[in-house]
Amino acid sequence: MLFHRTLIVALLAAFVLATAAICTAQIPQKMNYQVMLTNDLDEPLADQVVSLFFTIYDEPGGGTLLWSEPPFDATTNSIGVVSVILGETSPLAPAIFATPVWMQVAVNGQTLLPRRELVSSPSALQAGNAATLASVSAEAYVLDDDLSDVGAINTPDNPVDWTKLKNVPACFADGVDHTGSDADGHSLDADDGYPTDVVYVHGDGIVTVGDPVAVYGSPKLQVFGTPDETAAYFKASTGTIFEVGIFARSDSSSAIIGNSKTTADYYAASPAAVVGVADMDAQAGAFFANGDGDGVYATSWGAGDALYACAWGGGRSGYFGRGGVEVELPDANLWPALQVTNLEASWYGDCLHLDSQPGCRTDSHTLDSHCYNGQAGYFAKETNDYTYAVMVASPDYDKPGLYVFGYIYATSLMAREVETSRGKEAVFSLSSPEVEMVSSGKGRLSAGAARIDFDRTFAESITGPDDLRITATPVGGWSALYVENIDADGFELRSESGRTDVEFHWTAVGRAEGHERSPEIIIPDHEEEERLLKLKEAEMKSHRPPRDRPERPGVVAAENQ
Secondary structure, three states: OOEEEEOHHHHHHHHHHHHHOOOOOOOOOOEEEEEEEEOOOOOEOOOOEEEEEEEEEOOOOOOOEEEEOOOEEEEOOOOOEEEEEEOOOOOOOHHHHHOOEEEEEEEOOEEEEEEEEEOOOHHHHHHHHHHHOOOOOHHHOOOHHHHOOOOOOOOOOOOOOHHHOOOOOHHHOOOOOOOOOOOOOEEEOOOOOOOOOOEEEOOOOOEEEOOOOOOOOOOOEEEOOOOOOOOOOOOOOOOOOOOOOOOOOOOOOOOEEEEEOOOOOOOOOOOOOEEEEEOOOOOOOOOOOOOOOOOOOOOOOOOOOOOOOOOOOOOOOOOOOEOOOOEOOOOOOOOOOOOOOOOOOOOOOOOOOOOOOOOOOOOOOOOOOOOOOOOOOOOOOOOOOOOOOOOOOOOOOOOOOOOOOOOOOOOOOOEEEEEEOOEEEEEEOOOOOOOEEEEEEEEEOEOOEEEEEOOHHHHHHEOOHHHOEEEEEEEOOOEEEEEEEEOOOEEEEEEEEEOOOOEEEEEEEEEEOOOOOOOOOOOOOHHHHHHHHHHHHHHHHHHOOOOOOOOHHHHHHHHHO
């Protein structure tokens, strides 16, 4: 029977293989192994040729075969020691030694037991740590040669080539700095995971905020709000240039478009700094003044309009409300719902100019004023510059100029313009304490009698024959004319002396239908009105000082800051 003793040289095997794991391309995957063979008398088998068969298992007995090499012949030395190199035919992969292993040797077909465990020396233990760099395999690191290439991480003047790095997180694997699934932009997700891509930067520089992410048109910033939620909220702090939440400046395109929609998107037809578009029952813009500030303050320094309102649907182009659903002024509030003041001292003084363009409906109104109490309209002049407080103009002299539903009260005479040989002159109207109507005409007696029928309009506009007064005057001769009979349609004249065929002129005066009695006219107290007006102006000035128009240079300088 043969016996064998494994010499200390075999202990170097684990060290050699552990070092080989660091750079397998330079170190052969082999190891030295020595065995001393003896006979039953424990005498060395000196200078003998033996057949050797080496195998490695993962268990001291049985287990799984991890490595083997075909049997080969070797010669022992003078003390029975045989030295071999394992791995010549079957290379020893470093992975074989990742866990404890046992070597089994067969000599001339006889298996020598027990198997011998291959162990490491103290130096080999440290080499194992170096091989994995603290348990991280060498494949996970970049070689020095790769770091010298253009675009590598050790050349700051070149962009980073992500392919040079290992274990790159999934959100960076496509070479773009973002956390979403789209490789064309950058995004940020909510902490709870919804919504995703709440802030998204697209490849063309457009930034969208909100969920879902969508692109409409080409604005650089787009903010989307979920249904019934505010899309964006801006708050100004003191110390800013204009102390505003949003400052929008436009030269050739719309700076801000506010779109409250239910079915479709709308855009401004012409450039504007701020555009508000409302669809259905939504509001294009809402402005609130909670303190002494203005809800909306618009100033124009050029040829453009400071405020331009246009209604294309059935809504109002302008709506001003104070205190209620409609324009409402409580008794204790003397402030107007809308006040327009022209601060120019030497330019045109039109405070309000209303223009209804061609194409409007014939029943439309350039100015429509409704009120329940007080006056629907009030016009007052402070100075006498020999111009009218109110002037109503029609396209032609014979076209309607003013329609009044109700009576007209005037403190002075009423007159109309006529053309005479001296040019335009005023002709004053008749005045009467009663509401009277007058009709007149010509006639001629025939055999001392004549019948005059009233014009239908006159006959149907008076109260009846009881209030009629008829006057007839002969022309061209004398005749004793008298009124014989008056009815609702006319009257009859007769003459019993003088000429019986004379021409006559007649006049009929009657009471207007519905005004058998004169109406009660409310005569304004001008002194009281003037007193109340001054009181109202004093109240307004005491509560709110007038706003001075800002100078242009100061605003321009602020814009350039």
